[in-house]
Amino acid sequence: MKKRIVLITALALVIGSMVYAAGQKGSSQAQAGSKTTELSMFVNFSWYPTDSWTGIIPEEITRRTGVHINVTRAVDGQQLGLMLASGDLPDLVYTDVLLERLADESVSYAYNKLIQQYTPDWKVDNMLVANARLHNQSGDNNFYFIKNNFNTPQEFKEKAHGLQLATLITRGDIQDVLGNPPLNTLNDWSNLMATVKAKYPNLIPFTFANWGTQPFKIAHGVPDTDFGEENGKAFYHINSPYYKDYLIYMNQFYRKGYMLADNYSLSATDAEALFYNGQTFSKSGASGFEPYTSGVQAQRVDPKAYSNNVLILSPRSKYYRVSTGWAGIAITKKSKNPEAAIKFMQFMWTMEGARLANWGREGIEWTMGSNNMPVFSKEWNDAYADTPVFDKKYNGNWYFSADAITEFDGRAAALPPEYLESYQKMMPYAYICPWLGAAMPQSGSAERDIFNKLIDMVKSTETKCILAENDTEFNRYYNELMSNAKTIGVDKLEVYVNAQLPKYRAMYQ
Amino acid sequence: MKNTEKPWWKRLWVQRGLQAFVFVGIAYLFVFNVIPMVGLIIAFKNYHIQNGLLGMFTGEWVGFKYFIEFFHEYNFSQILRNTVVISLLKLIFGFPVPIILAIALNEVHNRKIKRVIQTASYLPYFISWVIVSGFCVIFLNTRNGAINSVLVGLGILEKPGNFLGGPDFFWTLAVITDVWKSMGWWAILFLAAISGIDPTLYEAAIVDGAGRMSRIWNITIPAILPIITVMMILNIGGLFNGNFDQSFLLGNTGNRDTSDIIGTYVFRVGLSEGRFDYATAVGMIQSLMSVLLVFGSNKLSKKLTGSSLY
Numbered sequence: 146m147k148k149r150i151v152l153i154t155a156l157a158l159v160i161g162s163m164v165y166a167a168g169q170k171g172s173s174q175a176q177a178g179s180k181t182t183e184l185s186m187f188v189n190f191s192w193y194p195t196d197s198w199t200g201i202i203p204e205e206i207t208r209r210t211g212v213h214i215n216v217t218r219a220v221d222g223q224q225l226g227l228m229l230a231s232g233d234l235p236d237l238v239y240t241d242v243l244l245e246r247l248a249d250e251s252v253s254y255a256y257n258k259l260i261q262q263y264t265p266d267w268k269v270d271n272m273l274v275a276n277a278r279l280h281n282q283s284g285d286n287n288f289y290f291i292k293n294n295f296n297t298p299q300e301f302k303e304k305a306h307g308l309q310l311a312t313l314i315t316r317g318d319i320q321d322v323l324g325n326p327p328l329n330t331l332n333d334w335s336n337l338m339a340t341v342k343a344k345y346p347n348l349i350p351f352t353f354a355n356w357g358t359q360p361f362k363i364a365h366g367v368p369d370t371d372f373g374e375e376n377g378k379a380f381y382h383i384n385s386p387y388y389k390d391y392l393i394y395m396n397q398f399y400r401k402g403y404m405l406a407d408n409y410s411l412s413a414t415d416a417e418a419l420f421y422n423g424q425t426f427s428k429s430g431a432s433g434f435e436p437y438t439s440g441v442q443a444q445r446v447d448p449k450a451y452s453n454n455v456l457i458l459s460p461r462s463k464y465y466r467v468s469t470g471w472a473g474i475a476i477t478k479k480s481k482n483p484e485a486a487i488k489f490m491q492f493m494w495t496m497e498g499a500r501l502a503n504w505g506r507e508g509i510e511w512t513m514g515s516n517n518m519p520v521f522s523k524e525w526n527d528a529y530a531d532t533p534v535f536d537k538k539y540n541g542n543w544y545f546s547a548d549a550i551t552e553f554d555g556r557a558a559a560l561p562p563e564y565l566e567s568y569q570k571m572m573p574y575a576y577i578c579p580w581l582g583a584a585m586p587q588s589g590s591a592e593r594d595i596f597n598k599l600i601d602m603v604k605s606t607e608t609k610c611i612l613a614e615n616d617t618e619f620n621r622y623y624n625e626l627m628s629n630a631k632t633i634g635v636d637k638l639e640v641y642v643n644a645q646l647p648k649y650r651a652m653y654q
Numbered sequence: 655m656k657n658t659e660k661p662w663w664k665r666l667w668v669q670r671g672l673q674a675f676v677f678v679g680i681a682y683l684f685v686f687n688v689i690p691m692v693g694l695i696i697a698f699k700n701y702h703i704q705n706g707l708l709g710m711f712t713g714e715w716v717g718f719k720y721f722i723e724f725f726h727e728y729n730f731s732q733i734l735r736n737t738v739v740i741s742l743l744k745l746i747f748g749f750p751v752p753i754i755l756a757i758a759l760n761e762v763h764n765r766k767i768k769r770v771i772q773t774a775s776y777l778p779y780f781i782s783w784v785i786v787s788g789f790c791v792i793f794l795n796t797r798n799g800a801i802n803s804v805l806v807g808l809g810i811l812e813k814p815g816n817f818l819g820g821p822d823f824f825w826t827l828a829v830i831t832d833v834w835k836s837m838g839w840w841a842i843l844f845l846a847a848i849s850g851i852d853p854t855l856y857e858a859a860i861v862d863g864a865g866r867m868s869r870i871w872n873i874t875i876p877a878i879l880p881i882i883t884v885m886m887i888l889n890i891g892g893l894f895n896g897n898f899d900q901s902f903l904l905g906n907t908g909n910r911d912t913s914d915i916i917g918t919y920v921f922r923v924g925l926s927e928g929r930f931d932y933a934t935a936v937g938m939i940q941s942l943m944s945v946l947l948v949f950g951s952n953k954l955s956k957k958l959t960g961s962s963l964y
Contacts, residue, residue: 222926223921223925223926226925226926226928229703230703230930232706243928246703246928251706349797405796405797405819406796406816406818406819406820406908407791407795407796407797407816407818407819408819409819409906409907409908410791410795410818410819410904410906410908410909411791415791424797588927588928589702589928593927594927594929594932597923597927598923601922601923602728602729604907605907605910605911605914607907608906608907608908608910609821609908609911612816612819612820612908629728629729632728633728
């Protein structure tokens with residue numbers, strides 16, 4: 146009898162779960178409609194917060210376009226290179242690197258040709274086309290993707306409420322306990338570090354992940370990009386007159402125990418986790434939603450925790466924005482349905498599509514506010530505070546086509562007002578100069594090899610300078626860095642970039 | 655008629671069963687090791703991946719441009735030094751360990767203990783370097799790493815040692831982790847060789863009054879000397895290879911002065927940037943050096959010990 150009951154119960158469970166699963170499948174199919182086209186996409190960002198086309202926003206995009214994306218997220222930075230070498234590509238590739246290799250007729254469909262054939266009513270902005278053509282080395286005048294996250298200097302001037310820039314994120318609750326000492330200068334910051342180290346010996350005063358020590362670079366007046374510009378002349382950032390001061394500051398920072406050498410051996414995820422787990426007082430990050438959500442994550446460990454966005458600026462500070470756009474989607478020659486792909490991209494590049502991908506459904510998740518920023522529903526704001534919950538429920542990570550302002554507004558509008566205020570304080574220090582990004586050497590050129598070698602050398606030698614145990618060691622490494630740069634060809638590179646500048650400055654201004 | 659006097663095709667036919675096995679191996683090597691060598695041509699050409707396989711032949715010749723470029727790199731000597739020194743240290747400290755372990759295990763007569771030791775020592779071989787590097791971060795970090803806590807606690811170190819983020823300890827770390835990971839695995843090879851030794855030799859030695867150390871010295875070691883020689887030659891051949899996984903995973907910008915080897919350099923500056931032509935040239939230098947070392951060490955071994963690889 147007992148055996149029978151167990152058997153019947155087990156059978157009921159199995160049948161029940163099968164019926165439920167079938168129902169689930171059926172409902173999602175019903176939502177997607179009977180004419181759903183499946184397109185495979187490789188997302189070339191190993192850090193990407195999601196790898197599934199699920200949640201309110203993707204499902205709504207599918208409902209409106211009839212396209213469902215099968216996502217594969219990169220495991221590491223090398224995967225796409227190998228895929229390109231082997232020719233084993235999906236329908237779509239979403240990437241910010243190796244664009245030159247994708248901008249090739251043997252690898253990808255040219256957007257202009259697909260538009261002509263399938264979506265002749267789609268008029269792509271000339272500036273966006275010009276940005277895409279920067280990566281085209283074949284000389285065929287086609288463009289093979291459109292890069293997102295771009296606005297002209299004029300648009301930034303007129304519409305931007307803030308920018309995603311390197312910033313410092315601190316534990317606000319600890320600052321409260323310490324009496325909120327003023328934090329305006331690098332000296333103030335050093336004093337705070339000393340106080341934190343003395344009063345909280347178990348806390349690491351500062352850690353970094355993807356954003357490195359950029360906020361300190363900017364505070365010193367050193368460009369946090371490869372190249373800076375002064376009086377119309379471009380210079381490699383290590384040739385900034387303040388570069389050595391920045392390195393000395395960081396070296397002192399390390400020697401006083403405000404950051405650990407181990408930080409250089411941690412993965413970005415592990416370094417970030419130190420802040421979330423309450424093991425560090427501050428970190429570098431990006432203005433946007435990170436300063437707020439980092440505090441929310443830290444709250445899981447310490448209910449008192451919240452975070453601040455801290456600006457350490459000096460009259461010399463300059464936030465360079467050299468971007469000619471961030472990432473694009475290439476429609477590869479392996480695509481089984483280029484027509485569906487280009488129509489999908491056309492929708493994504495409408496204002497409706499861009500806002501849906503970033504802000505959710507108009508009238509449900511948001512309505513337009515008086516200051517041209519979205520006003521989000523309570524449900525959205527509640528979810529937004531908790532990144533994993535937000536990612537699961539809405540999955541608003543598919544900013545294929547959003548310009549920088551739309552993306553930033555979506556992030557900032559969901560935050561408590563004090564964060565937006567602090568971002569607006571950054572704006573006067575922003576220097577929007579896409580011509581500087583455009584003037585960088587193209588891959589495959591001798592100058593590009595110099596450029597890449599310099600990045601590699603500076604990265605490692607700069608670390609040695611910062612981790613030097615005494616002044617003698619520091620000076621030795623600093624001199625090594627400068628002489629290696631000369632050996633690699635920094636002067637040649639500066640000459641090249643300065644020769645390119647006028648052409649691109651005219652293009653963007 | 656003796657077998658050796660038969661024509662070669664007849665001998666081949668007689669051995670067809672065994673030759674079939676050999677054929678599969680040769681075919682594998684031919685497809686995966688010989689045919690790809692055609693690609694070496696791009697070390698002398700301006701090659702763009704966009705041009706695909708055909709680009710190997712249509713790209714313009716640049717001669718020894720990439721070889722010269724590598725020799726003129728600001729960090730060329732450092733990369734070369736790291737590659738050779740790390741491999742040499744592993745050879746000096748790591749090569750005898752599995753031999754000693756095999757001999758020691760051979761002397762253990764309790765089967766259970768022998769099995770436990772053998773399993774425990776060769777298990778690390780199956781742990782990937784990714785996991786090992788994770789272990790290193792956990793045990794060696796300056797904040798709460800167990801090793802640092804012990805060393806500081808015992809007063810051996812004044813302050814936690816920067817084992818991972820600085821250049822001073824990388825070579826030591828590379829050798830220790832490599833020995834720990836591979837000694838049990840290579841010991842199996844020497845154990846197999848030892849198990850092939852005629853037991854009557856030991857019995858005769860015991861009758862003659864030879865002690866344990868004497869038996870090891872006069873019977874075990876000479877008997878496994880050919881396999882030791884072969885392994886040594888192969889190891890010397892790998893002096894210019896280094897261990898990519900280890901250097902890549904345990905290396906960082908802080909310890910690059912000692913962790914950067916030819917393999918990681920090729921990966922970073924060559925492959926990551928899509929410079930396949932340059933990466934091929936550097937890889938070719940590495941291979942040529944390895945071939946020369948194998949030939950050289952084989953010749954030397956033949957002269958000194960009489961045993962060799964070929």
